[in-house]
Amino acid sequence: MTLHFNGKKALILGGSCDLALSLATALIEAQLYPVLTFRNALGRGKIDAALSNQRGKYEACYLNFGERDSLAAFLAQTGEEIDFCVDFAQEDFESLIAAADEAQVYQYFTNNVSFRAELLKKVARIMVRRKYGRFVFISSAAAAKPNPGQGFYAAAKLASEALYRNLGIELGGKGITTVMLRPGYIQVGRGKTYLDNHGGEALRLVPGGKFLTTGDVAETILFLLSTSAAGFNATELNMDGGLTTGK
Amino acid sequence: MDTLDEIKKILTEILDIEGQEITPETYLVRELGTESIDLLELAVAINAHFHIEVKDDEIFVKALRLHLQKAKDEGFDPAKYLAESYPALTTARIEEILADIEGGPVLKVKDVQSYIEWQTKNKDND
Numbered sequence: 432m433t434l435h436f437n438g439k440k441a442l443i444l445g446g447s448c449d450l451a452l453s454l455a456t457a458l459i460e461a462q463l464y465p466v467l468t469f470r471n472a473l474g475r476g477k478i479d480a481a482l483s484n485q486r487g488k489y490e491a492c493y494l495n496f497g498e499r500d501s502l503a504a505f506l507a508q509t510g511e512e513i514d515f516c517v518d519f520a521q522e523d524f525e526s527l528i529a530a531a532d533e534a535q536v537y538q539y540f541t542n543n544v545s546f547r548a549e550l551l552k553k554v555a556r557i558m559v560r561r562k563y564g565r566f567v568f569i570s571s572a573a574a575a576k577p578n579p580g581q582g583f584y585a586a587a588k589l590a591s592e593a594l595y596r597n598l599g600i601e602l603g604g605k606g607i608t609t610v611m612l613r614p615g616y617i618q619v620g621r622g623k624t625y626l627d628n629h630g631g632e633a634l635r636l637v638p639g640g641k642f643l644t645t646g647d648v649a650e651t652i653l654f655l656l657s658t659s660a661a662g663f664n665a666t667e668l669n670m671d672g673g674l675t676t677g678k
Numbered sequence: 679m680d681t682l683d684e685i686k687k688i689l690t691e692i693l694d695i696e697g698q699e700i701t702p703e704t705y706l707v708r709e710l711g712t713e714s715i716d717l718l719e720l721a722v723a724i725n726a727h728f729h730i731e732v733k734d735d736e737i738f739v740k741a742l743r744l745h746l747q748k749a750k751d752e753g754f755d756p757a758k759y760l761a762e763s764y765p766a767l768t769t770a771r772i773e774e775i776l777a778d779i780e781g782g783p784v785l786k787v788k789d790v791q792s793y794i795e796w797q798t799k800n801k802d803n804d
Binding site for chain 1 (some may be wrong): 685718719721722723726
């Protein structure tokens, strides 16, 4: 199937994670122009190393969800031609609810929910002017089925899903649509550490019988950005091999 | 083209109301049927056209009733409270709004015009 796209420039928030880098390669292959965000020198280095043979075909920009002022500078750099936004950004915060540090809790939601709301407002307004825009929020199966210790992570993901859902409801008529993708177990990043320790046990919970790869997820996101997926708006899609559907 | 003409042009395009008369006294919601999504588009268009920062509450007097309730709860003079919340509006316009509030959404084209001119002046002074 040939995919078609209504635009070229794609923001990739949280652009230094493995999934984002895999997506960036797929976007470049599809003749799109990814703008990947990083929040420190390590992230910047990861992006440039992964895309070293793609110079001139992508951009890397500083954006830190923990630093509100970074948003204005970021948007000044990206300019007014934003067609797509794929959002991987999310800090980890693993703690039992009854054991969490209160100050950390406030900060976590400020960074991961309030900052995101401000960013969505500003990017959506750019898209309203352009009369087109497509957002894909990368949520997690943990939003629906968290393990102990994932309560804050799940709460921030669910709150962010709600923001994206409403954006799609409110602006769908203006050409701006949203999809929230909930991948299940992926053998990469923070999922890899867990699967290294609990892989067999986790696999028994997946009716599909296999974990996801970064390539699987990148291909799905590419499809969701394409005109072929235009019918999906303001909705969550579970991509977890049936993990969250069964008992 | 002056500010009012620019606003009329933008409104006509967003609301698709070619031929309808728009004056400074026209109510955006009561007469033109403007909805919240249209106001969002209007804010975005004004930001792009006039190169000014647009705060949706201030330009569209959105939280008027909330401000009035707060003034009442805290024992402030409503007119003074509104003047602080909506610095682009004149004292005379605030009095007019207070007298008109029972009739429905008070926003008029001239309020949008005042905001744009006020923000433009602020920008020029920066």
